[in-house]
Structure formats: C-alpha cells, structure tokens
Amino acid sequence: MLVEVVLAMVLLVLIRHLLKKPEGLPPGRWGLPLVGYIPLTRKRVEDQLEELHKKYGDVYIWRMGTQNMVFLHNYKHVKEAFTRPEFVGRPDWFLFHISERPCLGVLGSSEAIWQNNRRFSLRQLRDMGMGKSRLVEAVQAQAVMLVNEMKKQAGKPAPVPHALAVAIINVIWQMVGSRHFEVTDPLSKDFQHLMEELFNNESRFIIVDLLPWITKVLPTSIVDRIIRMDIVDEVKGKYFTYFKEVIDEHRETLDRDKPRDLIDGYLIEMEEKENDPDSTFTEKDLLFLLLDLFAAGSQTTQDSLLFLFYYLAKHPEVQAKMHKEIDEILDGALPTMEDKTRMPYTEAVIHEVLRKSSLASVGVQHVASEDTTLAGYTIPKGSIMYCMAASIHHDPRYWSDPDRFMPERWLDQDGRFAPKKEGFLPFSVGKRQCLGEGLARMELFIVSVVVLQSLSLAPPPGKDVNPSHDPDVPMGHFPIRQDIMVTVRR
Template sequence: MWVEVALLVVLVVILMQLLKKPEGLPPGRWGLPLIGYIPLTSKNLEEQLEDLHRQHGDVYLWRMGTQVMVFLHNYRMIKEVFNRPDSLDRPDWLFFNINEKPPLGVGSTNGGRWHNNRRFSLRQLRDLGMGKSKLVGKVHEQAQWLVKEMKKQAGKPAPIPHALSVAVTNVIWQMVGSRQFEVTDPKLKEFQDIFDEFLDSLTRIFILDFMPWVQVILPGPIVNKLCKLDVVNRTKEKFVDFFKAVVDENQATLDRDNPRDLIDSYLIEMEERKDEVEAPLHERDLVFILIDLFSAGSSTTVDTLKFLFYYLAANPGVQTKMQAEIDKELHGVLATLEDRARLPYTEAVIHEVLRMSSLAATGVQHMVIKDIQLGGYSIPKGSILSAVAASIHHDPRYWKDPHRFLPERWIDEDGHFTSKKEGFLPFSVGKRNCLGEALARMELFIFTTTVFQSLSVAAPPGKTVNPGHDPSRPMFHSPITQDVLFTVRE
C-alpha cells in the first residue's frame, strides 16, 4: 500500500511541475503540456489579446500548443528586440516555409541563407529602381491602365476590379522578370485563387504549426483533411511550377552582359559562384525568392489600396479635401516622387489608411534562438515574439482618438506632413522589416494620386461601405469584398 501511495505522490508532483509555469516568465496563459491554453470564449483572437494586454501589460505570454507565444504591445521594446541578432529567426512553421525543408527564399529562412538572399534581393530591387524616380514611369503606365479599366465600370455598383491586382503585380514583375500580365491572364487569376485558399485555410494549417505532434499520432489522411496540409502542398507546387518555368525562360534567353531583371542577375551570380562550398546559389532558392516577392510585393499593396478606396468612400469629406489638394498642386499632371512634399494631405490619407487597416494584425513572428531578458522577464529559447501591430496602431498612448479615421493627425502646425510617428509599424521594424517598403510607398502614392485625379469613389445608392476587415481571416486584416461606385470626374 505504501508503495502505491508513494507512486501516487510522485505522479502528483510530476504533474504539478508539468502544469506549473516556470519562474521568471511573463504573466499570461500557460495551460497544459502539448495543447497549451485553449480558451472557452466567443471572443476573437484580437479581442482576447486586448483583454490580456489590459490584465498583464505590454508583455505577456500565451502557450498555444507547444509554442510559447510572447505578445508585445510596446513600440520601443519591439524596435529594440527586433534588432537583436538573437531575435531575428523565423519560426519553423508551415505558414512561412509552405512545407519546404529546409526553408528557402527570404521570408522563412534564417542565418546565412536569409542574410545572403535578403541582401541580394534588396540590392537588385534598388538597382532596378525601387523607391527611385527611374521606376516612376513604369508605375505611371500601370496606374493609367488601371484608371482606364476602372472607367469601364463607372456608374455601376461593383466590386473593385481585378485590374487592380494585375496593375500592382505588373510593377513588381517588370522588375523581377521583365513580364507583364493581362487582365484576362488565367494563370494570374489561378494564382490569386490558390493564394486566397491558402489564407482562408490558415486557421486549420496552424494546427500543425502549434501542435506538430498531431502529425505523429494521427494517420496521414486524417491529418491532411483536418489540417489542410493538401492546401499547403498544392500552393507550393503551383507556385514552384510557375516560377520554375519563368526561370527556365530567362535562362534560355540570358545575355550575361546585359541582365534584364532580378532573375537574370541571380542566374549570372549563381554561375559565378557555382564552385563555392559555403554559400552556393541554387535555382530552387531563386524560385522561393520569387514566391516571397510575389506574395509580399503585390497582395499587401493591393489590399492596402482596397482599404483606401473603402475609407474614402466612407469618408467623402476626406476624399474631397484630398482631391482638391491633388488638383491644385498637380494641375492634371501625373505625380512624381518629388511631389510628395507638395501633397501633405494625400500622404496623410495614405498613412492613416496604413494605420487603420493594420494588415499584419499580430505582426510577422520572430523566434528567439537563446534565452533572453525582455521587459524584466525571462524569455526562453524557442519562444515566438509577436508585435501586436493592430493594437499599437489603436493605442491611446500613441494616438489621440485612435479609432477615428483622421488624416489630420499626420499634419503638423505648419501644414507639413510628418511621418516620424512612434507607434507606427505597418512595415514592421528592425532588421527583418519589409523588404519592399520603398516600393510599396511609391506605388501607394502614385496609384492614389492617379486614380483620384480621374475618378471618385462612393457607396452605392442606399448602401454603406464597410472599411473594416474580413472576420473570416482572423490572423490578418483583409478587406471585405463589397460593391463601390466609381464615377468619372469632370
């Protein structure tokens, strides 16, 4: 009997140790081993994070499955930790690597591969005109073509046309692969559909990211059905097949003395470094760089512009004021980057849309590679850091009347636009901030000025426009598909 009692006591002690949150960790939700803390609530993720923020402050944790998630609501703390070399890695998640092992490209890689691929991509994009005047003409062409397509639906309530996605995608693809899509291109439409399916399936895909042991204990067909693993693999194969064909076309017509685009430059450098042992370049790595540029360089800008149309349709006074500035300063001439200083209110509108929309609501996650100290707490190796951007963008510590759409907050007392705002991180911060930020800013400015020189947008008669985000995609802020009414300006 005493043996049984002793075993029971040992078992209870072991269970208590397993259930107990280690000392020194941030406050928050700990839960059970393997499954973490599963809340029984109807609140969505952001509402729960706000509750935890009010309860615990700027740093708290939530163990989700096997992942120790540390959420951050302090801008300066985020800026500091995201610049530290021990906090630069991405988690080994399907969401990032789409089941490619080891991860390739820029978005999901770490260490030397990430450093080399990012440095190469950034250098090439800058050389090809990212954020510079020499690319403005190409953006003008796509913006004018978009206006032409939008005019076709003027006067008729309809969703924002597919031409917006084509125009934005063509800007990045002119730089990357010297190619242009037509609005009727079935391949581009197919890609957007499969990418949308991937985003719609994220809630199920994250089961494997947070509970990888599911794949060990359940049969493959059940894992596939439960976790949408087939969507991940189909997404990857579709993308790989397409971009591999593009690379092969460039390879067949490559002129090593006259590189046309990023693909050509990579192929040339790959040949030059083929004998390197430590950091050789690979064609499949190039394919995944292209996947990253396609997804990050087009879909986010498209969604931001959709939000901009919705906010201006819902706030006609702001739209009228912005158009008056554009008309007065540009006199019908297309804007260039040098015109930004003369269009402070237009810049303010764009930045207010970036703040209000907060596409990456909980940021892009980082993983710490060793035990660190942060905010007075111990953060163990392998923990995931998440900057809650949407919360910071609506935090009264940083913004007066944070839930109001108020472009005037970006204008100083002298009437000048001021972009240096603490608490503003739509492109993240630190060494892994958005690779294409300069391109996105350029596109948002030129597309906005070009469209609203020629068109106005409003809610359809008898209806309203909702500039909020789609609740079916809890991890990101995606615009709601809805009808708007474009009219041609006289």
C-alpha cells in the first residue's frame, strides 16, 4: 500500500511539474505538454491575441503545440529584439524550408545562407534597379498598361483586373531576369495561380510546424496528405522548371562584363566562388531565391494597391485632394521618384493605407537562437517571436484616433510630409527588415499616381466599398476582393 501511495505522489509531482509554466517566462497561455493550450472557441486567432494583449500586457506567451510563441505589442520591444543577433534567425519550419534543408533562398534561411543572399540581393537590387531610371521607366510602363486595362471596364462594376498582378510581376522580372509577360499570356495567369496556391496552403503547414512529433508517429503518406504535399511539389516543380529555363538562357548568353539582371549577377558570383569552401551560392539556392523574391514582392504589393484603391473609392474627399495635387504638380507628365518630395499629400495617403491595412499583421516569425531575456522576461532558446504590427499600428500610444483613416496625420502644420518612425513598421524593422522596401515604395507611388492621373474610383451604384481585411483569413490581412467603378478623367 505504501508503495502505491509513494508512486501516486511521485506521479502527481511529475504531472504538476509538466503542467507548470517555468518561472521567469512572460505571462500567458501554457497548456499541456505536446499539444500546448488549445482554446475552445471559434474566434479568430488575431482577436484572441488582442484579448491576451489586454489581459497580460505588451509581452505574453502562448504555447501552441510544442512551440513557445512570444507576442510583442510594443514598438520599442520589437525594435530591440529584431536588432539583436540572437533573434535574427527563422524557425526550422516547413513553412520556410518546404522540404529543403538547410533552408535556401533569403526569406526563411538563417546564418551564412541568409547573410550571403541578403547581402547579394541588396547589392543587386541597388545596382540593377532601385533608384535607377531604367526601373522607373519599367514601373511607369506597367502602370500605363494597368490604366489601359482598367479603362476597358469604365462605367461598369468590376474587380480590379488581372493586369495589376501582371504589372507587379513584370517589375520583379525586369530586375531579376529581364523577362516580360503580356496581359493575355496564359503563363502570367498560371504564374499568379501558383503563387495563390502556395499562400492558400500555408495554413496546413502550421500543423506540422506546431506539432512536429506527428511526423514521428504518423506514416509519411498521412503527413503528406495533411500538408497537401502534392500541391507543394506541383507548385515547386512548375516554378523551378520555368526558372531553370530562364537560368539556362542566361548562362548561354552571359556577358560577365555587362550583367543584365540579378540572375546574371548570381551566375557570376557562383562562378567566382566556385572554389570557395564557404560559398553558399548554388543553382538550387538561386531557384529558391527567385521563388522568395516573387513570393515576398508580388502579392504584398498587389494587396497594398488594392487596399489603396478601396480606401480612395471609400473616401472621395481624399481622392479629390490627391487628384488636385497630382494635376497641379505633374500637369500630365508621368511621375518619377524626384516628384515624391513635391507631393506630400500623396505620400501621406500611401503611408496611411500601409498603416491601416497592416498586411503583415503579425509579421514574419523570428526565433531565439539561445536562452536570453527581453523586457525583463526569460526567453528560452527556440521561442518563436512575433511582431504584432497591426496592433502597434492602431496603438493610441503612437497614434491619435487610430481607427480613423486620416492621411493628414502624416502632414505637419505647413502641409509638408512628416514621416513618423515611432510605431510604424509596415516593412518590419531590424536586421531582417524587408529587403524589397525601396522597390515596394517606388511601385506604390508611381502606380497609384499614374492610375489617378487618368481615372477616378468609386463604389458601384447603390453599394459601398469595404476596405477592411478579409475576416475569413485567420492570420494576416488580405483585402476583400470586390467590384469598384472606374471613370476615365482624361
């Protein structure tokens, strides 16, 4: 009898130990071993996170599966964390490596592969495009093409045409591969469809990322079915087949003294470092780098422009002020980057749309590479760090009347554009800040101005336009696809 009592007591102690949240961690949800805290509610995850923010403050933890998730709602904490080397890495998640280890490319890689690719990509984007007249002309041309396609649906309710996706994809192609899609090219729709397939299946990946032990206890065939590995393989296969064709063409026509684009630059780098044991440049890595550049740079810019069009249709008084500024400053000429400083209201509208839309509402995941501390709390090695950008963008500590769409908040008393750094991070912050920020800002400015030079946007007759994010998406902010009315101004 005594033995049974002792064993029961030991068992209770072990259970208590397993269930107890270790000392020093941020407050929040802990739950059970292996499965973490599973809420019995149908509320959106983002809504639950806001409730946790109100209850626990700016830093809290939620153990999801086996993963310790730490959420940061204070801009200063985010800035501190994401500039520290122990938080610069990405989790070893399927979401990033998609069956390729070590993770390649630039979006999800870490350590030497990330450092080399980021350094190379920033140099190439600077040398081949960002700020260069050649790329400005390419963005202008794509914006004009978009306007011509939008004019075809003038006077009737219709969604923003597929030409928007083609325009943004073509700008990226100009920089990385000197390629160009026509609007009617079936390949352009296939290209966009593949990217949407990848994004639509991301929510399945989280299952194996939060519960990695299921890959040890379930047959591979079942795990593959859970994450729809067939779709992943199809998307990767089609993209890589097309990229490989472009790379082979570049290799055959390469002039080392006159690199045309990023692919040329990568092939030269790969050749020069062929005998360098520390080199991470390979053709497979280039394939993943190209996939990352399109994944990170195409859909986000499209969605930002969609939000901008919807906000302008929703707020005709804001659109009228933009029309007035554009007409007075440009007088019919196409915009260049030199015009930005002369168009403060247009800049204010773009920044307010970035704040209100907050596309990356919870940022891209970082991981703690070692045991450390932040904001007075212990952060164990392997903890996943989230920047709650949407929450910060609506925090009254940084923004007055934060729920209101108000471009004037970006102007000083003399009507000049006054960029606000504190509390504004649409492209994240720190060592992994979006490397395509300069390109995205260029596209948002030039495309929006060219569109408004020629067009007015309005809700369909008897209806409204909703610039809110899609409530059916559990994480992240995506625009609700809807009709707008286009009127030709000139």
